Amino acid sequence: MEYEFTLKFKLPMADASTSTDSLVERLGAAECDDALVGVGQPGRVALSFTREAKSASDAILSAIKDVLRAIPGARLIEAAPDYVGLTDVAELVGVTRQNMRKLMAAHLDFPSPVHEGSSQVWHLESVLRWLAGRDGSYPIDQRLLDVAYITMQCNLTNEARRLEPLHHSRIRKWVTA
């Protein structure tokens, strides 16, 4: 199956002054030729993959491995699609933004955003799963759901390196009770 996803990386110090052309060549040699490589931001690379694999997790993990083989020390910034606004969800699902707004307003069990401020952000997986559970009125691509689940796992794992054990164990007791 083919899985579509995007990985964004921060370049390691060792490659801070490497030309983007030679980084791209290294990615090409490391079998990232199924991705479009974006080099528009200094100090970063983004790869938009269309990868053939047995599962979403095989696709995404092998892609991360390939990038790290080409650019050792690169740090994953974000796996996408995961953090999304309503407009993003609407586009991915193929409905209008107004339609998504209405759904959100009309249903108390609509997933809660992970951030609410000047903008609202959800994990895509939570919204897709909610939509999928609604009597088939919103057909959800299983591959997209699988990808969203794995990108979320990647981002959560990546963020978890900031956890400090003492706080973590004290907070967990109350927050996940």
Place this chain on the structure above:
Amino acid sequence: MSSRAKHPKKEVEEALRYAEEAGWRVSVGGSHAWGKVYSPYDDEECRCGEFCIASVWSTPKNAGNHAHQIKRVVDNCTTRKRHLQAAQKKAVSE
């Protein structure tokens, strides 16, 4: 049409022309890479970020997919979307 070299894969060449029609610049050079595409919107509002400059492979794993990826970056350009929306609004009001 520009005088640049053609991409060897028909689908990719077609995507490059699609990008050029949207104002993107195409530069040729590389080994695994065939060249690059550059967004025309070199402004501060641009949010596409990373994909404002994107690398095009000489022999992508799947030419059709690669062409699709290039077109999607052109279509997703936020500045371009805004310009298109403004143009549509203008057309409606006229």
